[in-house]
Amino acid sequence: MIENRKDDHIRIASEQNVEEGNNLFNEVYLIHIALPEIDFDDVDTSMTIFGKKLSFPFIIGAMTGGTEIAEKINAILAKCAEEFGIGMYVGSQRVAIVKPETARSFRVVAENAPTALKIANLGAPQVSRLNERVLSDWVSQAIDMINADAIAIHLNPAQEVFQPEGEPWFRGVTDRLRFIKKIANRPLIIKEVGNGISMEVARTLVSRVGPDAIDVAGTGGTSFIRIESIRARAINEANIFSGWGIPTVLSICEVRNVYDGFIIASGGVRSGLDGAKAIAIGANAFSMSRPLLLSALKGYDETKKFIDNLFREFKATMFLTGSKNISELSRAPVVL
Amino acid sequence: MIENRKDDHIRIASEQNVEEGNNLFNEVYLIHIALPEIDFDDVDTSMTIFGKKLSFPFIIGAMTGGTEIAEKINAILAKCAEEFGIGMYVGSQRVAIVKPETARSFRVVAENAPTALKIANLGAPQVSRLNERVLSDWVSQAIDMINADAIAIHLNPAQEVFQPEGEPWFRGVTDRLRFIKKIANRPLIIKEVGNGISMEVARTLVSRVGPDAIDVAGTGGTSFIRIESIRARAINEANIFSGWGIPTVLSICEVRNVYDGFIIASGGVRSGLDGAKAIAIGANAFSMSRPLLLSALKGYDETKKFIDNLFREFKATMFLTGSKNISELSRAPVVL
Amino acid sequence: MIENRKDDHIRIASEQNVEEGNNLFNEVYLIHIALPEIDFDDVDTSMTIFGKKLSFPFIIGAMTGGTEIAEKINAILAKCAEEFGIGMYVGSQRVAIVKPETARSFRVVAENAPTALKIANLGAPQVSRLNERVLSDWVSQAIDMINADAIAIHLNPAQEVFQPEGEPWFRGVTDRLRFIKKIANRPLIIKEVGNGISMEVARTLVSRVGPDAIDVAGTGGTSFIRIESIRARAINEANIFSGWGIPTVLSICEVRNVYDGFIIASGGVRSGLDGAKAIAIGANAFSMSRPLLLSALKGYDETKKFIDNLFREFKATMFLTGSKNISELSRAPVVL
Amino acid sequence: MIENRKDDHIRIASEQNVEEGNNLFNEVYLIHIALPEIDFDDVDTSMTIFGKKLSFPFIIGAMTGGTEIAEKINAILAKCAEEFGIGMYVGSQRVAIVKPETARSFRVVAENAPTALKIANLGAPQVSRLNERVLSDWVSQAIDMINADAIAIHLNPAQEVFQPEGEPWFRGVTDRLRFIKKIANRPLIIKEVGNGISMEVARTLVSRVGPDAIDVAGTGGTSFIRIESIRARAINEANIFSGWGIPTVLSICEVRNVYDGFIIASGGVRSGLDGAKAIAIGANAFSMSRPLLLSALKGYDETKKFIDNLFREFKATMFLTGSKNISELSRAPVVL
Numbered sequence A, B, C, D: 001m002i003e004n005r006k007d008d009h010i011r012i013a014s015e016q017n018v019e020e021g022n023n024l025f026n027e028v029y030l031i032h033i034a035l036p037e038i039d040f041d042d043v044d045t046s047m048t049i050f051g052k053k054l055s056f057p058f059i060i061g062a063m064t065g066g067t068e069i070a071e072k073i074n075a076i077l078a079k080c081a082e083e084f085g086i087g088m089y090v091g092s093q094r095v096a097i098v099k100p101e102t103a104r105s106f107r108v109v110a111e112n113a114p115t116a117l118k119i120a121n122l123g124a125p126q127v128s129r130l131n132e133r134v135l136s137d138w139v140s141q142a143i144d145m146i147n148a149d150a151i152a153i154h155l156n157p158a159q160e161v162f163q164p165e166g167e168p169w170f171r172g173v174t175d176r177l178r179f180i181k182k183i184a185n186r187p188l189i190i191k192e193v194g195n196g197i198s199m200e201v202a203r204t205l206v207s208r209v210g211p212d213a214i215d216v217a218g219t220g221g222t223s224f225i226r227i228e229s230i231r232a233r234a235i236n237e238a239n240i241f242s243g244w245g246i247p248t249v250l251s252i253c254e255v256r257n258v259y260d261g262f263i264i265a266s267g268g269v270r271s272g273l274d275g276a277k278a279i280a281i282g283a284n285a286f287s288m289s290r291p292l293l294l295s296a297l298k299g300y301d302e303t304k305k306f307i308d309n310l311f312r313e314f315k316a317t318m319f320l321t322g323s324k325n326i327s328e329l330s331r332a333p334v335v336l
């Protein structure tokens, strides 16, 4: 059952070592400025996306929904998003459309984060099999369910191919993405789930879809190849494809090369320093999933503390690079 | 006795760690395509070599013959080759020509794989000492013994020089290879046994022999220097020459630089992912020996499962690089 | 209290592992000259800075003052400076200005090192908050307190931002530095405290301040991010920013690129060999802090022995590169 | 006493780990030739130096003399040199000139190796202090003592500077070397003792001395800095200067760049494969010291076996690179 799979993902992602590959953040060096010419309190970390102002350019990653435990996690994350004035994705909402009795687990997000930036979520393989009428309806349902400010479609071919009950269907996906862009009435985000977006794919998206943002979700953080291989008891396969995909740092650079829209950095981002590096090399915001799953399972206080540290690391990096605001950070000198 | 040596090779290759050197497959990166625009089931892995169609471009490596255990191994491998529709080399057939009573151990291959691509096998040093009449006869015997579709001659100077009873005779070999090409009536494959073919050697082969295929058998997999040094109790020598030769990935590139015929990648290929990488950098098919020896010693079921996994890894890689067929895979972008 | 902080620094710096990052001295190779064409005794290690002659180009680093233990350390270091004919910085003198009863801990330096090169010390954040009249007075007090030959202002934004009671105030600092340069009546040294001076900062200093010397104090030695994080019990933060800053060797090269004044190499310099390398790549003198803290805590004899070894390593390096004097050493061929 | 020092060297060099630094032989790759076009028995390893033919281009390194144990070692090494038809250096002969009663320990070399290539040996620092008349006499004595075919002068500034009783005297050495070249009546070899000859030094030797051979004795084998530091109980110093000098492979390349005479490769050469690499990158012969000390201490049979293995490794490498003779080996393609 689809709900079992959701709980499997939470359990495996939280109990096992499922991070792998090299995101290359360690190869990115920001230049220390010994003479910042500002006070720490002069640093302005805020920014605006899709008309909403964030206190700093951070978006809680897409994770879950559809089960009891998912509901608890979503409620905690949403509360924090509201409190900090940051953004939040939900996990794939197919489960709630197919089984409406599970929709509550998503609705808690709108309830707990009434003003925060909220992003709906559906998967490419499903989208590829629906006709335009049904697809239109799913998109509306997903958006309405959480009163979303934007909708994300995730591309996850590696997950589908290694998932025991996977649906590796990508024929016709590009046309469906363009259709969604046309009818959604909300900004469209295209995201991966941990194997990265290459320059080739970004080029296709630019010329045939026209997304409002791309979330690279590159290699070097949570690996769905490993998660699904653990579920399938196919560890050997996981080892062979360990590190498959495009390191997050490379993916940011490749996408930036051909796309001048909004780029969200994710996949192994693990600190405010990583987030600041991502922005310095071309991203506009950053996102993080698994570490927030771990905090949320510990509760609301832990999660608040986690995000607070993230914020302080990010602001410290801005200060130490002499960046008064996000636009200065994006021009900070960087060594690769 | 030559049969004892054959069993020594099987025993040492299966019981000891005889793989060494760096094949460099880990330095080859295929680009993940998040938007493959095909379904997994659309992927066509088949290809054709010497007029025979393989279900995927894999050839079981040259290993053995001449003893009872070799016969069992050959029978299992041949059954699998037939079932999967892939190719198969046999080991050096000299033993069966010199001692015709051992020929059965090769004939089982024709019996169990009547329609599969089968490749006969002789060694360069032996070939160098026969006069043209006898050589002609040996070649015919080797081909007829297994009803071979092609004949391979292996170049193994390192093995011969470190083998206690070695025959490091390479004077005149090139001329004999050209003679075989002329009289064999079958495609001629020149292969190494784990130390690789350099650009210099490929150039000589192109200008003076004209082979139909080159199997690079590079460094980074089974090491015959180590196997023979273990037999000779000369481990120090093995350590000094550890990694001697041309890494498989380099050897593919070097040969492709000067040769536009069929290239078989081998030497440390250990997964369908490695195989797909080999094709993306210039090979046409791939081959593997020692891992199949290990499976065959465990039995038919293990061997089937092993090849099945190999196939699935290979097909998954094609899907994740958005390659609909082998020709698209051979043009897949690659980072070295 | 400020004195507690001083003793914290001494305790943590001496008892814990607070060195991190890569200073890159291991990537600098001096060329061995098998035929030096001089005797060891012909080597002249002496040099002159701000009109004072040093027996070799070494300056004891800026460390402490303000407490009882600091007084003992300063006395020992000053005695050694006098005896060897080398230079010495004192630690930040703010404490002694704010609490004049602690000034003795600095005055011992003048008493024990009447003729040695002595350098006064104040911090940038403090300086940024004083008006010109008060600032003028502080500078005079600091200089007079130790009868200083020069005054150093340290830039320490990373320390301030991670320090629990930190004062990350850098607005207006550059203008204050220019003011000090104008009124100090002594050479002005600008120094970091272990995160390095970048080319950007050096350029600002050159165009807007005009310092007489720059002490790079780069990454790869004592880390104040780690020291302050230990005090704040924020080890996670320390790990995230571990190695932050500009490696000492790079910092020397970056500063030399835009500045033709006197450069002092520090930050992880740990031997006379490192010191000689620093000079060969563009520095004029070298300095070291934490190792001298460790020696001083062991006593006068240990400290003397330590500096004597340093001297012998430095002179041996000059001999083995065939350098008769400092000017030849600064032209010694070097491989990076 | 000087004899004690000689026995110290033997004891420390044989009982402790005194090899360090990277000779870079592991970064030199010879190209495997799968089709050598010769038989192993066709390989001719012989060569000629100073009019003497060696069975393969190997010279036993300069080590010892002056004590009882040194005499035994020298006798064993000389016997082997004679038997294999290779060359042999003796250790510094100063001891035998200053204390003639110890000369026997060198004379055994002439007795046991009447026809082999023998090389006399004196040190640069000593040479620098003798007037021309005395120097002339020392050179004659050294040559006559072993009936030498050539004389080597060793440059060892690092050893002298770290040696407790060292004589780091190099003023005037170059002129003395030219004087020796003029009067010796034998070919003159200039050698290091494990820290290498740089291009600068080679240039000086070429323009002002004109030696008949240069033995690079580079970094990456026996370290006299370590040996002398162990004697002086100054391990810290040894660690600081660990790896000081020019890696043997680099030293060969640097010297070859400016010198077209005979180059002997030594310093960490540890196999016939290393020796063959040295020749492929520009040396004419190779030499080895410490491993032969270890064999000689085990006796004559061990030493014979050791040299025999060396010979076989060297010949195998020639075969596997398709080199019929030394001149072909010196043109074998090589990857650095």
Ligand SMILES: Cc1cc2nc3c(=O)[nH]c(=O)nc-3n(C[C@H](O)[C@H](O)[C@H](O)COP(=O)(O)O)c2cc1C
Pocket: A009, A010, A013, A061, A062, A063, A064, A090, A091, A092, A121, A153, A154, A191, A192, A193, A194, A217, A220, A221, A222, A266, A267, A268, A269, A287, A288, A289, A290, A291, A293
């Ligand atoms: C438990 C779990 C469930 C996830 N479910 C979804 C999902 O439903 N939809 C989606 O777009 N991404 C999903 N992801 C992927 C994340 O959004 C993110 O791209 C990936 O985890 C990489 O980020 P990280 O390294 O910070 O975890 C999930 C991740 C985790 C850990």
Ligand SMILES: Cc1cc2nc3c(=O)[nH]c(=O)nc-3n(C[C@H](O)[C@H](O)[C@H](O)COP(=O)(O)O)c2cc1C
Pocket: B009, B010, B013, B061, B062, B063, B064, B090, B091, B092, B121, B153, B154, B191, B192, B193, B194, B217, B220, B221, B222, B266, B267, B268, B269, B287, B288, B289, B290, B291, B293
């Ligand atoms: C036990 C054993 C026996 C072999 N015998 C032969 C042989 O008779 N003829 C031959 O051409 N290669 C022989 N080979 C070499 C293989 O064909 C292959 O080139 C080599 O093992 C490298 O591939 P691998 O790393 O996948 O094992 C043998 C290999 C093994 C392990």
Ligand SMILES: Cc1cc2nc3c(=O)[nH]c(=O)nc-3n(C[C@H](O)[C@H](O)[C@H](O)COP(=O)(O)O)c2cc1C
Pocket: C009, C010, C013, C061, C062, C063, C064, C090, C091, C092, C121, C153, C154, C191, C192, C193, C194, C217, C220, C221, C222, C266, C267, C268, C269, C287, C288, C289, C290, C291, C293
């Ligand atoms: C205990 C301690 C106290 C220090 N206090 C000062 C200070 O007051 N003023 C200053 O300019 N630098 C201070 N420093 C920084 C040093 O001067 C130096 O820049 C830094 O330690 C890097 O050098 P090292 O790696 O040789 O220790 C201090 C260092 C230590 C270890």
Ligand SMILES: Cc1cc2nc3c(=O)[nH]c(=O)nc-3n(C[C@H](O)[C@H](O)[C@H](O)COP(=O)(O)O)c2cc1C
Pocket: D009, D010, D013, D061, D062, D063, D064, D090, D091, D092, D121, D153, D154, D191, D192, D193, D194, D217, D220, D221, D222, D266, D267, D268, D269, D287, D288, D289, D290, D291, D293
């Ligand atoms: C015990 C010992 C004594 C040595 N004595 C001398 C010597 O008297 N004269 C000399 O030129 N080199 C001497 N050497 C240096 C060697 O000739 C050689 O240059 C050095 O050991 C590096 O070679 P290796 O790494 O093969 O040992 C000695 C080496 C050893 C191990």
